Amino acid sequence: MNAPSPLIRDGLKSFRRKPAFFFKVMVILTFHIVVIGGLLLQGCKNTDTQDVSLATPPLDTTPPAVLANSDQKPPPTAPQQTQVKPVPLQPVASPPAAVDSAVYTVKPGDTLAKIAKLHHTSSRKIQALNDLKTSLIRIGQQLKLPDPKAA
Numbered sequence: 439m440n441a442p443s444p445l446i447r448d449g450l451k452s453f454r455r456k457p458a459f460f461f462k463v464m465v466i467l468t469f470h471i472v473v474i475g476g477l478l479l480q481g482c483k484n485t486d487t488q489d490v491s492l493a494t495p496p497l498d499t500t501p502p503a504v505l506a507n508s509d510q511k512p513p514p515t516a517p518q519q520t521q522v523k524p525v526p527l528q529p530v531a532s533p534p535a536a537v538d539s540a541v542y543t544v545k546p547g548d549t550l551a552k553i554a555k556l557h558h559t560s561s562r563k564i565q566a567l568n569d570l571k572t573s574l575i576r577i578g579q580q581l582k583l584p585d586p587k588a589a
Contacts, residue, residue: 544576561573567584
């Protein structure tokens with residue numbers, strides 16, 4: 439009966455190490471859970487609270503009758519805040535755009551079709567007005583746009 443089992447590699451030696459390994463893994467997992475839980479609880483504290491003694495001045499508990507008979511001056515009172523009425527905002531009128539000199543500067547990603555659609559005209563009209571042979575345009579190029587009234 440001392441013969442090693444053909445079904446288990448190295449006999450029963452591997453089973454003896456398994457509980458120790460399982461214990462070590464459980465200890466490490468427990469440690470991580472406790473540390474992470476502690477960090478989460480620490481981070482969930484309300485940090486906006488202030489010490490009440492610092493937030494409010496100490497109250498004078500001396501009765502007014504005692505103050506009237508003594509040489510002490512009453513504590514200064516806080517200045518009263520005045521109410522400010524909001525002024526209604528007036529809409530700002532934009533200066534009228536010059537219709538005669540409609541010029542567009544080409545930006546990255548612009549195409550002649552996009553510019554034409556943006557300004558409610560056709561790309562052929564922009565090509566004719568700027569003497570363009572093709573629809574290729576360059577970044578920074580100044581394009582004259584047709585009058586919107588003529589469109």
